[in-house]
Amino acid sequence: MSLLIxxxxxxxxxxxxxxxxxxxxxxxxxxxxxxLTRSAAFARQQALKSEILATKSELLKTSAQDQFAKWAKLRRSVDKGLADLEKLNSQIASSKSSFxxxxxxxxxxxxxxxxxVVGWWYRRQPVFYLPEGWFGPLAWWLAFPFAPAGSVxxxxxxxxxxRVVVLGERVVKDLTGESLDYVHVSS
Known part of the structure; x- marks a missing residue:
């Protein structure tokens, strides 16, 4: 592939x-x-969340006054699950930070x-040569800093x-913006 492309x-x-x-x-x-890695921590997090939700749902259905022992056991289970989930979330956040x-x-x-690296490696090599005399005394700037005179x-x-890619982006944004404004105005 050529240097230009x-x-x-x-x-x-x-x-x-x-x-x-x-x-x-x-x-x-x-x-x-x-x-892809089928992270065990992520799978455990999902399982723990569903387990906590199920236990919490059962806790809400249980009367604290009528069935205190069952309610207390469920409450401890929810609290332990939330603590484990918090610890697991911390591990996952650390893993994500590393990633x-x-x-x-x-x-x-x-x-x-x-x-x-490409700029340094090919610093003395011209990308292409300009026709002689096109830019006159400014041709040296196009060869700046190390390319041969008369080249880019x-x-x-x-x-x-x-500059061309950014200009292309701006044109696309303007075209899509105008078409969206046109649709908005005509609606």
């Missing part, structure tokens, strides 16, 4: 992650992770980190790609 795809993927949002991606990835750190690191490496550098190409 590779850089464009990297910039596009980075912007796509930005548009979707890391939080949304994290929630989707964590849900997928839980399904979040790893996921966010992976996203950064796969988007921003790869762009830095990786850094400049990344900036141009990002």
């Amino acid at each position: 590779t850089i464009f795809l990297l910039v596009f993927i980075t912007q796509l992650v930005s548009w979707i949002g890391q939080t949304v991606l994290l929630e989707l990835a964590y849900a997928l992770y839980l399904r 979040s750190l790893k996921f966010n690191s992976a996203i950064w490496i796969l988007t921003t980190g790869v762009q830095f 550098s990786v850094g400049v190409w990344q900036m141009a790609c990002k």
Whole structure:
């Protein structure tokens, strides 16, 4: 794959992650992770919740005055279940926090980190050459910082790609926004 397309795809993927949002991606990835790993803690949490709800339902049906022994036993069971659930929720939150750190690191490496590496690795290589004399004395800026004179550098190409992708996003948002406003006005 050519350097030109590779850089464009990297910039596009980075912007796509930005548009979707890391939080949304994290929630989707964590849900997928839980399904794939069949987390015992998550399964236990679900079972404990349903058990607590069933016991609490029975507790509400039991009279504290008429059947005190049964009511007290159910009450202790609910309290113990809630304490266990709180402890389990704490473990799951800790696990999710750890997953979040790893996921966010992976996203950064796969988007921003790869762009830095590509920019550094190909810093002296031109993405493409410009026809001679098109930009006159400003042609050196397009080759900034290390590409040969008369060419476009990786850094400049990344900036141009990002600008085009962001502009494309704005156009799509404007088009969908106008169509939604039009539907809203005509209704």
